Amino acid sequence: MPVYETAAGTIRRGAAGSGADTADTRPDTARGASSAEDAVLRIGGTEPESIVDGPGFRYVVFVQGCDFRCPGCHNRRLQSFEGGRPAAVRELLGEIRENPLLDGITLSGGDPFTQAEACAVLAEEVRALGLSVVTFTGYLWEDLCAAAGFGGGAAGGGSAAAGWRRLVEATDILVDGPFIQALRNIDLRFRGSSNQRLVDVRRSLAGGKAVTLAF
Numbered sequence: 001m002p003v004y005e006t007a008a009g010t011i012r013r014g015a016a017g018s019g020a021d022t023a024d025t026r027p028d029t030a031r032g033a034s035s036a037e038d039a040v041l042r043i044g045g046t047e048p049e050s051i052v053d054g055p056g057f058r059y060v061v062f063v064q065g066c067d068f069r070c071p072g073c074h075n076r077r078l079q080s081f082e083g084g085r086p087a088a089v090r091e092l093l094g095e096i097r098e099n100p101l102l103d104g105i106t107l108s109g110g111d112p113f114t115q116a117e118a119c120a121v122l123a124e125e126v127r128a129l130g131l132s133v134v135t136f137t138g139y140l141w142e143d144l145c146a147a148a149g150f151g152g153g154a155a156g157g158g159s160a161a162a163g164w165r166r167l168v169e170a171t172d173i174l175v176d177g178p179f180i181q182a183l184r185n186i187d188l189r190f191r192g193s194s195n196q197r198l199v200d201v202r203r204s205l206a207g208g209k210a211v212t213l214a215f
């Protein structure tokens with residue numbers, strides 16, 4: 001069975017629902033969020049206007065916490081689940097609404113799938129504004145889909161799997177896979193190593209396999 005080896009331990013394929021190998025390390029603020037009124041994220045910060053975190057002009061949310069601990073990670077301060085600060089989704093939405101130049105938001109980190117439910121709430125509200133959502137993750141597209149029950153497979157139980165499914169569905173472009181130092185390439189756009197893919201989520205869900213975008 002494919003596994004992810006992280007500094008925090010072994011995460012098996014489908015870990016969001018299995019619960020057998022993965023402790024729920026998400027911060028309290030990320031659990032149980034269901035609406036923009038009560039959802040709270042733990043974030044390391046924001047970048048109100050970026051042109052390097054996805055196509056167009058984007059508001060970037062750096063989610064706090066990541067299990068992968070990739071050697072060479074350029075956001076090491078965002079790996080800890082203890083750092084950062086709480087940020088209400090409604091406050092982030094207020095800032096996003098104030099900027100008419102934005103093409104969308106980018107959920108970066110850290111790993112947004114460690115706080116999937118609250119990230120999904122934000123992403124859904126942003127898409128309702130007509131903006132796009134780019135989400136970075138250390139997980140592979142195929143493993144997220146298996147864990148969330150896309151493609152005919154049975155989703156794992158529990159709120160984590162439901163949150164993963166909701167965040168996948170609220171994402172337009174998923175940048176997947178861990179950063180691999182040996183594959184680092186500074187000429188790539190929007191990602192650091194050549195193993196990472198820009199997955200077109202709508203077309204991938206419709207076709208049942210990853211459809212990647214060339215940037």
Ligand code: SF4
Nearest residue numbers: 066069070073110138
């Ligand atoms: S997945 Fe991203 S944030 Fe997490 S350790 Fe790897 S490079 Fe850093």
